[in-house]
Amino acid sequence: MKARSRFEMNHLWKIIFPLSLLLYLSGNVKSQVNPSVCRSPLGMSGRQILDEDISASSQWSESTAAKYGRLDSEEGDGAWCPESTIEPENMNEFLQIDLRSLHFITLVGTQGRHAGGIGNEFAQTYKIKYSRDGSRWISWRNRQGKEVIEGNRNAYDIVLKDLEPPIIARFVRFMPVIDHSMNVCMRVELYGCEWLDGLVSYNAPLGQEMILHDQEVYLNDSVYDGAILYSMTEGLGQLTDGMCGLDDFTLSHVYNVWPGYDYVGWTNESFPNGYVEIMFEFDRTRNFTTMKVHCNNMFSQRVKVFQKVVCYFRSDLDWEPTPVSFSPVMDDVNPSARFVTVSLQNHMASAIKCQYYFSDMWMMFSEITFQSDTAMYNTTLAPRKTGAPPNTQPGDNPVHKVDDSNTRILIGCLVAIIFILVAIIVIILWRQVWQKVLEKVSRRMLDDELTASLSIQSEAFSCNNNLTSSAPSEQESSSTYERIFPLGADYQEPSRLVRKLPDVSQVSEDTASKSPQSSTQEGVPHYAEADIVNLQGVTGGNTYAVPAVTMDLLSGKDIPIEEFPRKLFTFKEKLGEGQFGEVHLCEAEDMEEFMDKDFSFDVSENQTVLVAVKMLRADANKNARNDFLKEIKIMSRLKDPNIIRLLGVCMSSDPLCMITEYMENGDLNQFLSRHEPEGMIALLSNAPTVSYSNLQHMATQIASGMKYLSSLNFVHRDLATRNCLVGKNYTIKIADFGMSRNLYSGDYYRIQGRAVLPIRWMSWESILLGKFTTASDVWAFGVTLWETLTFCKEQPYSQLSDEQVIENTGEFFRDQRRQIYLPQPAMCPDPIYKLMLSCWHRNAKERPSFQEIHRVLLENTP
The missing domain is CATH 2.60.120.260 (Galactose-binding domain-like)
Structure with a gap:
C-alpha cells in the first residue's frame, strides 16, 4: 500500500472514529410518530x-x-x-x-x-x-x-x-x-x-363529560381498543393515535364528531387524591429517556396543564420505591395546547405508572409518547451481591440488572471500527480503480434525476425561462420506502402505474405568446392562469406574472423611460444578487429632472435621492438581456402610489441598469422587527414602538397596491413583508427585491438545486398544482398581514419544517379539517383575523378580492 494511502487512513481514523461514537451514543433518542408521514x-x-x-x-x-x-x-x-x-x-x-x-x-x-x-x-x-x-x-x-x-x-x-x-x-x-x-x-x-414507543397498552380512568355553556363536551377515549368498564384496561386509544388536539378542546380535527372528541379529560371533583393515575405497559424492558404529554391549557374554561407528575417504574415484578417527579412551569398567559416533556432519567422499566396532579378543575390529554432504548440484560445467573436481603439464600442466585452503559460504549466502538475498516477499503478501491467510472455514472444519474424531478413550481420560478428538458416517461415507482399520500379518502391507484404530474417541459417554450384558449388545449397542461414573463431572470428577484391579455404592453421596441446619466450615481451598498445581475442601493442627484410630470419626490431641491439600481452583468446571455428589457417595459407601466416606481434606465452602455424607488426605512420585515407594540414591554426595553393603527394603515396600503396590480391582471407571486418598503409617515410601496437578498434565503425552499419557492407564503394550489393567480396573491396577502401584526418576530409556520409545510398543503387539498392555520396574533381583532382566514380559503373562488380586502381594512380602521 502506498505511504500516502496509509497516511490518509490514519487521518480518516482520527476524524471518523469520534464522529461514529457520537452518532451511536446520540442515536437512542426517538421522536413520537407522525401519522402524516408514517405512510x-x-x-x-x-x-x-x-x-x-x-x-x-x-x-x-x-x-x-x-x-x-x-x-x-x-x-x-x-x-x-x-x-x-x-x-x-x-x-x-x-x-x-x-x-x-x-x-x-x-x-x-x-x-x-x-x-x-x-x-x-x-x-x-x-x-x-x-x-x-x-x-x-x-x-x-x-x-x-x-x-x-x-x-x-x-x-x-x-x-x-x-x-x-x-x-x-x-x-x-x-x-x-x-x-x-x-x-x-x-x-x-x-x-x-x-412503533418505536413499544407501548402495548395503557390503563386509565374513564374520560368524563363536561357541561360548558349548556353544551355537552364528551372527553371519553372513544377509540380505546381494550376493556372498558369502570376504567380502561389493556388497550390503546386516542392517547396514542398521533392526533394532537386543537387549542380549543370543543373543536376537533374530525368531521361529524362531538365536542371534546380529540381529548381525554377528567375533573378533580372525581379524584379525592388530587391526581389521575395512568399505567403504561411496554413490549419489553426499555431504557426510558423522556415522556411527552400533549395537554390542553384553555385556562379560561378551568382547564390547565398538570401541576406535577410522579412516575414509578417496574422492571421485574415489583415497583421501584423511588419515583421520578416533575413540575412544569404554569402558563396563565398563553391558552395554546402544548407538549410537556418529562425527563425519565434513563430508568429501566417494562411498565410505568404516572400520577398527574390537577392544577385546576379540569385536566385534558390528547397524546402521550415515550422515547426509549431497548434495555440489555444479563441472561445468565449472577452471583449474589454484597448487601443482599438477609433472607436470600446462597443457592438462589438472584438475577440483577447489569449497568450496560460501558457495554453499549464498547459495542459502539466495535461497530465504528468495523464500519471504518470497510469504508477505508471502499475508499481505496474507489480512488485507485473506479473513480472515473463512478464519476461518469453519478453525473448521468444526476442529469436524469434533475430532468425527471423538475417540478411545475421550480420551472415557474426558474432562473431561465428558456430551460428545456425531455419529459420523463410514466413509470412504476421502484422505491420500497416511497410514502403514499392519497389526495382523497377513496384515492384510486391504477395497477402497475404510479401516476405523476405532467412535466412542465411538455408545455412549449412559446406558451407566453399563446392566447388563454390555446394554452388549455387537451393534452397541454396550463399551469398558471397567468403566462410568465421573466420572474427572476436578472437579479433573482421576483417581478410579476403577466396574463396573456396584457402582453400588448410589451409590443414595440422603444423604452418609454428617459436615459439617466451614470455619473450622477453614488453607490452605497449591495442589496442583493442573482444569476445574471445585482441590486445596489445608490444615491442619485438631480433625479427630479428626469422624471414624469405626474411624479414628485418628497425632497428639497438639489437633495440626493435613495434609489435601487438593478444592474445586468456584462457577460449575461442574450435571453437574460431580453428578459431585462421586458422587465423594464412592464415596470414602466406600473404607476401607483403603493407600487415601487421605475425612475430611469441606463441603456447606452454595459452594464444595463434600471433605477427604481427605494424607501429610507428599508423593507417592512426589518422595520417591524426593530420595533415593538405599544405597551409595558416597549417601555421597559426603551424600544421604538408602532401603534396598531399604524400597522393597519400599512396593511391597507399593501392591499391598495395589490388592488391596483390585480386591476391590471398582474400576479405578483412573492408578496411578503420583505418585498414591501417603508418610507416616511409609514408609507408603503410594494417591491420585488426579497428573493435576491441573502438575508431572506431562509424564506425560500430550494427544489432540486435549481430554483427556490417561498412556500410559507404560497397557496396550496400554487405548491401542488403550480397555479399562480390573483387568488394566490390574496393568500400571500393574508400571510403578509399576519407577519405585520406579529411584528415579523418569527417566520410563518415557524413550528413546522419546510417538508411539513408542504405536507400541510395536502391537508388543504383534502379539506378534512386537519390543515394547520396561522394563529391569531395577540393584537389582531377578530374581524381582521376573520379576514385573514378568508384569504386562506381552500376554494380560490371564495377568497375575497383585493377590492374587498381594501374595503374591509378601511372599515375597521381604528
Missing part, C-alpha cells in the same frame, strides 16, 4: 414481508395461497382466494400478516384478482382485525364506529384507504365481507412505520 409500504408488494409471515384461513388451491396475496403482484394465480364461496352468514375467512414487531399502521391497500384478464374476483367490502400479541384480536372501527371498509370495484385497480384511527399491531387480518354469495380474492398492502 411507507411495510413489505407485501416489496417482499420485505416473507412468505412464511403470510397465512390464511383457507385457499382455493396451492396457486392461490396466502403468499400470493401481495399487492400489485401477479404471481401464482394472481391473488389469495379462500377455499369456497363466501356466504353472508359465514364470513370468517381471512388473510393474515405477521409484521414480526409492533407497527403503527395508517393506511391499507387492496386489489382483486386480475391474472392478465383471466380473473375477475375482488372484495367489495372487508373488515380488519388486528392483534398485538397474537391471542387477543380486535375489530377495527372508524371514528364513527363503523367496521366495514369500502373495497374494490374491479379486479385490477388498487384502492387505498386511510385508517382513521390508525392501529398499533403486529398481526393484521383482512376479512372479506359480502351481502350475497360470491367468490372473492384479495391482494393487500399495509402502510405505516415501526
Whole structure:
C-alpha cells in the first residue's frame, strides 16, 4: 500500500472514529410518530414481508395461497382466494400478516384478482382485525364506529384507504365481507412505520363529560381498543393515535364528531387524591429517556396543564420505591395546547405508572409518547451481591440488572471500527480503480434525476425561462420506502402505474405568446392562469406574472423611460444578487429632472435621492438581456402610489441598469422587527414602538397596491413583508427585491438545486398544482398581514419544517379539517383575523378580492 494511502487512513481514523461514537451514543433518542408521514409500504408488494409471515384461513388451491396475496403482484394465480364461496352468514375467512414487531399502521391497500384478464374476483367490502400479541384480536372501527371498509370495484385497480384511527399491531387480518354469495380474492398492502414507543397498552380512568355553556363536551377515549368498564384496561386509544388536539378542546380535527372528541379529560371533583393515575405497559424492558404529554391549557374554561407528575417504574415484578417527579412551569398567559416533556432519567422499566396532579378543575390529554432504548440484560445467573436481603439464600442466585452503559460504549466502538475498516477499503478501491467510472455514472444519474424531478413550481420560478428538458416517461415507482399520500379518502391507484404530474417541459417554450384558449388545449397542461414573463431572470428577484391579455404592453421596441446619466450615481451598498445581475442601493442627484410630470419626490431641491439600481452583468446571455428589457417595459407601466416606481434606465452602455424607488426605512420585515407594540414591554426595553393603527394603515396600503396590480391582471407571486418598503409617515410601496437578498434565503425552499419557492407564503394550489393567480396573491396577502401584526418576530409556520409545510398543503387539498392555520396574533381583532382566514380559503373562488380586502381594512380602521 502506498505511504500516502496509509497516511490518509490514519487521518480518516482520527476524524471518523469520534464522529461514529457520537452518532451511536446520540442515536437512542426517538421522536413520537407522525401519522402524516408514517405512510411507507411495510413489505407485501416489496417482499420485505416473507412468505412464511403470510397465512390464511383457507385457499382455493396451492396457486392461490396466502403468499400470493401481495399487492400489485401477479404471481401464482394472481391473488389469495379462500377455499369456497363466501356466504353472508359465514364470513370468517381471512388473510393474515405477521409484521414480526409492533407497527403503527395508517393506511391499507387492496386489489382483486386480475391474472392478465383471466380473473375477475375482488372484495367489495372487508373488515380488519388486528392483534398485538397474537391471542387477543380486535375489530377495527372508524371514528364513527363503523367496521366495514369500502373495497374494490374491479379486479385490477388498487384502492387505498386511510385508517382513521390508525392501529398499533403486529398481526393484521383482512376479512372479506359480502351481502350475497360470491367468490372473492384479495391482494393487500399495509402502510405505516415501526412503533418505536413499544407501548402495548395503557390503563386509565374513564374520560368524563363536561357541561360548558349548556353544551355537552364528551372527553371519553372513544377509540380505546381494550376493556372498558369502570376504567380502561389493556388497550390503546386516542392517547396514542398521533392526533394532537386543537387549542380549543370543543373543536376537533374530525368531521361529524362531538365536542371534546380529540381529548381525554377528567375533573378533580372525581379524584379525592388530587391526581389521575395512568399505567403504561411496554413490549419489553426499555431504557426510558423522556415522556411527552400533549395537554390542553384553555385556562379560561378551568382547564390547565398538570401541576406535577410522579412516575414509578417496574422492571421485574415489583415497583421501584423511588419515583421520578416533575413540575412544569404554569402558563396563565398563553391558552395554546402544548407538549410537556418529562425527563425519565434513563430508568429501566417494562411498565410505568404516572400520577398527574390537577392544577385546576379540569385536566385534558390528547397524546402521550415515550422515547426509549431497548434495555440489555444479563441472561445468565449472577452471583449474589454484597448487601443482599438477609433472607436470600446462597443457592438462589438472584438475577440483577447489569449497568450496560460501558457495554453499549464498547459495542459502539466495535461497530465504528468495523464500519471504518470497510469504508477505508471502499475508499481505496474507489480512488485507485473506479473513480472515473463512478464519476461518469453519478453525473448521468444526476442529469436524469434533475430532468425527471423538475417540478411545475421550480420551472415557474426558474432562473431561465428558456430551460428545456425531455419529459420523463410514466413509470412504476421502484422505491420500497416511497410514502403514499392519497389526495382523497377513496384515492384510486391504477395497477402497475404510479401516476405523476405532467412535466412542465411538455408545455412549449412559446406558451407566453399563446392566447388563454390555446394554452388549455387537451393534452397541454396550463399551469398558471397567468403566462410568465421573466420572474427572476436578472437579479433573482421576483417581478410579476403577466396574463396573456396584457402582453400588448410589451409590443414595440422603444423604452418609454428617459436615459439617466451614470455619473450622477453614488453607490452605497449591495442589496442583493442573482444569476445574471445585482441590486445596489445608490444615491442619485438631480433625479427630479428626469422624471414624469405626474411624479414628485418628497425632497428639497438639489437633495440626493435613495434609489435601487438593478444592474445586468456584462457577460449575461442574450435571453437574460431580453428578459431585462421586458422587465423594464412592464415596470414602466406600473404607476401607483403603493407600487415601487421605475425612475430611469441606463441603456447606452454595459452594464444595463434600471433605477427604481427605494424607501429610507428599508423593507417592512426589518422595520417591524426593530420595533415593538405599544405597551409595558416597549417601555421597559426603551424600544421604538408602532401603534396598531399604524400597522393597519400599512396593511391597507399593501392591499391598495395589490388592488391596483390585480386591476391590471398582474400576479405578483412573492408578496411578503420583505418585498414591501417603508418610507416616511409609514408609507408603503410594494417591491420585488426579497428573493435576491441573502438575508431572506431562509424564506425560500430550494427544489432540486435549481430554483427556490417561498412556500410559507404560497397557496396550496400554487405548491401542488403550480397555479399562480390573483387568488394566490390574496393568500400571500393574508400571510403578509399576519407577519405585520406579529411584528415579523418569527417566520410563518415557524413550528413546522419546510417538508411539513408542504405536507400541510395536502391537508388543504383534502379539506378534512386537519390543515394547520396561522394563529391569531395577540393584537389582531377578530374581524381582521376573520379576514385573514378568508384569504386562506381552500376554494380560490371564495377568497375575497383585493377590492374587498381594501374595503374591509378601511372599515375597521381604528
